Amino acid sequence: MKYVIIGTGNISKTYISALQSLPACELIGFVSRSKTSGDNDYRLPCWPTLAEVDRPFDAVIITTPNGLHHQSAIEAARLGKHVLVEKPLDITQGAMDGMIDAAARANVTLAVSYQRRTNPDNMAVKALMEQGAFGRIYSADLSCRFWRDQRYYDSADYRGGYALDGGGVFMQQACHNIDNYIWLFGMPARVQGELDTFAHRIEAEDHGAVVLRYDNGMIGTIVASTCAPPGYPPRLEVSCEKGTFTLLNDCISDWHVEGIDNPASTVPPADDPGASSPTVTDFSRHAAVLADFEQAVARGTTPLADGKDARRTTDLVLQIYRCQERKS
Numbered sequence: 001m002k003y004v005i006i007g008t009g010n011i012s013k014t015y016i017s018a019l020q021s022l023p024a025c026e027l028i029g030f031v032s033r034s035k036t037s038g039d040n041d042y043r044l045p046c047w048p049t050l051a052e053v054d055r056p057f058d059a060v061i062i063t064t065p066n067g068l069h070h071q072s073a074i075e076a077a078r079l080g081k082h083v084l085v086e087k088p089l090d091i092t093q094g095a096m097d098g099m100i101d102a103a104a105r106a107n108v109t110l111a112v113s114y115q116r117r118t119n120p121d122n123m124a125v126k127a128l129m130e131q132g133a134f135g136r137i138y139s140a141d142l143s144c145r146f147w148r149d150q151r152y153y154d155s156a157d158y159r160g161g162y163a164l165d166g167g168g169v170f171m172q173q174a175c176h177n178i179d180n181y182i183w184l185f186g187m188p189a190r191v192q193g194e195l196d197t198f199a200h201r202i203e204a205e206d207h208g209a210v211v212l213r214y215d216n217g218m219i220g221t222i223v224a225s226t227c228a229p230p231g232y233p234p235r236l237e238v239s240c241e242k243g244t245f246t247l248l249n250d251c252i253s254d255w256h257v258e259g260i261d262n263p264a265s266t267v268p269p270a271d272d273p274g275a276s277s278p279t280v281t282d283f284s285r286h287a288a289v290l291a292d293f294e295q296a297v298a299r300g301t302t303p304l305a306d307g308k309d310a311r312r313t314t315d316l317v318l319q320i321y322r323c324q325e326r327k328s
Helices: 010-021 066-078 093-106 120-131 150-154 175-185 284-299 307-325
Strands: 002-006 026-031 059-062 082-086 110-113 137-145 190-196 207-213 219-225 235-240 243-248 251-257
Touching: 002 010, 010 026, 010 284, 059 066, 066 082, 066 093, 082 093, 082 284, 093 110, 093 307, 110 284, 110 307, 120 175, 120 243, 120 251, 137 175, 175 219, 175 235, 175 307, 190 307, 207 307
Parallel strands: 002 026, 002 059, 059 082, 082 110, 137 219
Antiparallel strands: 137 235, 190 207, 207 219, 235 243, 243 251
16 A cells, blocks of 8 residues: 655654565655655655645554544545554544544544554464463553653653643553553453652653452553663563463563463563663564554454554553542
8 A cells, every 4th residue: 555654753764664664565755744845864755734645645654642643543534544543542532532433434444553462472362362271360460661761751842741642651651561451351340550750850650550450350450660760671470270471572481371382482582672762673563563454454354453442542541540630
């Protein structure tokens, strides 16, 4: 398909690399309010609005700040274009409803880049979960101990705020991991938590811990932080009826499950660059998301993370924030 990338920030470069790695994909240009045509390293056209794009294209990739996603998604859908959104889907329930409704009305595909789902070990665990292979799940504990310095938050006025970022570490840095958590275990029945701002001059939280209780009895925990230098790979530890296992940076690092061979296909990396930097250097999982997106469009099937499914991640984060607001 032919793509237009909306937004020219840091993450757009990751999508450019991913598109270039897939021979059937073509990037025809950008939509940006800050750049003019050809004002980019790729010498591609740059239009101020999507309506002004004067070349044929099939889909958009939205890389604008979180709280602006709905504007471009709804416009693209009304133009009959398929939509791939950088995480999260958006930051309010009303905005997400508008995006999902616009895509359904226009009969176009709406997908979100929750690329951690594409990791082979995550997919193997997901398949076993769906088979009920683990028996009863007792607990699932997710730790996202990341690091961002003050310069990161100072690099744009909206960073770490509610208006455009939608919140702090839970909405921005940890939402990939939270999405994977929900993908595996579903939505909890009850949430309790504590959030605060410790190490940065920002409006929203830079650290928090929440407890999730499920209807099936499972107790989960999520700790998310951007004040844990030097930054650590995310860790998910699961206890179940058949034993225990751990995913470190989406790779199985420990497996003690009775009667089930370890399905690990990758070795956990020593570190995770994303734990300490917003720059995404490994574009392979974004390429996998794009391949899945194109397949969904071609076959009329549901993408790995469609609008309704990806919405749940934002819903849970908003539930966490409301829990904190009730204590204020």
